[in-house]
Amino acid sequence: MMQKELHPSVIKFKEFVKNNPALIKEVRNGNSTWQELYEDWYLLGEEDNRWETIGVKTSPSAEKEEDKKNDWISTILGTVQKMDPNQIQHYVNNLSQALGAIQGVISQFQGNQPKQTPLKVEPKHPFSFRKD
Known part of the structure; x- marks a missing residue:
């Protein structure tokens, strides 16, 4: 039979459980399921306060x-x-x-690019007056 490879997060969770035997007791006592613990571990992380309530020492x-x-x-x-x-x-x-x-070298490379023309040229005077 061919064994299915586990997801890396599942492997990390197994290591977390091995380092914290209080989790095994939690499941055996019926207080939690492995699915609940995995979801909490995945969403909250190893340093969450939830693990301290179970008796797990947070990561030193x-x-x-x-x-x-x-x-x-x-x-x-x-x-x-x-x-x-x-x-x-x-x-x-x-x-x-x-x-x-470094700025000089960069400006030399940028100097080879075509210059951009201004999009809008403002007139010198905001009002145009004409003679009658």
Whole structure:
């Protein structure tokens, strides 16, 4: 017999269930069905408060990501504080020159395109007066 391949979301849900045995107890006690749990997991995600009511621990990876973000920000701030303001000014000037060079190259390529004529030419005076 040929076994049907599962949808990737079903495989992820199975991993979620393996990591949270409280879900198995929830179904065995008759409080929920697998279909209900899957739909809630699919719609709400793993970090929803619904899982805490069942006894599922929310993903510790979310906390780790938060710590990584804070570490990254503190690293950047620490680096900036240690830098010399003159050195920062030098880097900003170099970046400005590089951007200017890029703009020059782009404008050269755009110069080869035909110029668009203005659609409407306004008269010099809004009222036209004629001599009688």
